[in-house]
Amino acid sequence: MAAFVGRATKQALLRTKPALFNQQATIVTFSSKTGKRLAWVLGSIAIGGGTVVATALAQPTFASDLVLHPPKYPWNHNGLLSALDHGSIRRGYQVYKQVCAACHSMKFMCYRNLVNVIMSEEEAKAEAEEALVEDGPNEAGEMFERPGKLSDHFPNPYKNEEQARAANNGAYPPDLTYIVLARHGGEDYIFSLLTGYADAPAGIKLMEGQHYNPYFPGGSIGMAMALYNEIIEYDDGTPATQSQLAKDVVTFLKWAGEPEHDTRKLYGLRAVIIFSFLLAVSYYMKRHKWSVLKSRKLAFKPPTYKK
């Protein structure tokens, strides 16, 4: 192969500058023009084919490719510069608190995180006080319970994983803080999962306590359908249909996983504006500094000799 490439490139050199390499012309091994052309075509096909095969082999096949992929939904925050829908985050928090929190923890979230995103500081304090938090030990060496503070984490519905499994037929409800980032398909997957429950098709047998959901890898999930039309009533009066509840809780979970989302896009926009300005300035400076060198003319003045 290397020999062929070497020879072929030499051919190209020979063709472009025949005068320079005149003496070496005897090296040519292809006798005719057609032969050369054929060699080029075959070489290109070999290289192209090799690249295609190598790329195909580098793509692994995952067993998880065999599940139903969620459709792509037009989320409000999908755009390059679009922020999260904060009304939706607020409603989604309500859904999490009233529905999902019965089984799922969000142990990386604190009440202080809600301030100025979902509610005011006073509202968040009142929200935290609704929860009873274990604290201590006191002077008597005992743990005690007190109303929550802004610095407290969201309460966990179970004491430990064993208790969670025991209450859910052996299935463990995962922590939801980073779930949108932790699942292939992100928001689309969680939304489809929450709204995608169906009766098991013929031929699929579910074990006790399992439910059929085509979006869940394997199809049988240990979580029953959690969202129904009107299962809760929104504070802001939005009609609480199943898809609305799912969309809101997913937007809330997206925010929980990526609280810097809006700031990141804002800073990205600022960086683009500032750097394009700096680019223009540095281009001007470069032209300015080089102008002297670029417009310089070197002239050779042959010396004149007196005869």
Ligand code: HEC
């Ligand atoms: C009755 C308890 C219960 C409630 C209520 C509940 N879940 Fe679950 N959830 C579970 C269990 C149990 C699992 C683990 C299922 C499994 O592994 O088979 C689970 C799994 C999940 C998963 C992970 C799926 C995966 O790909 O691994 C997500 C996401 C999820 N739940 C979201 C929610 C959301 C959002 C809500 C609120 C709207 C909610 N759940 C309400 C019990 C619950």
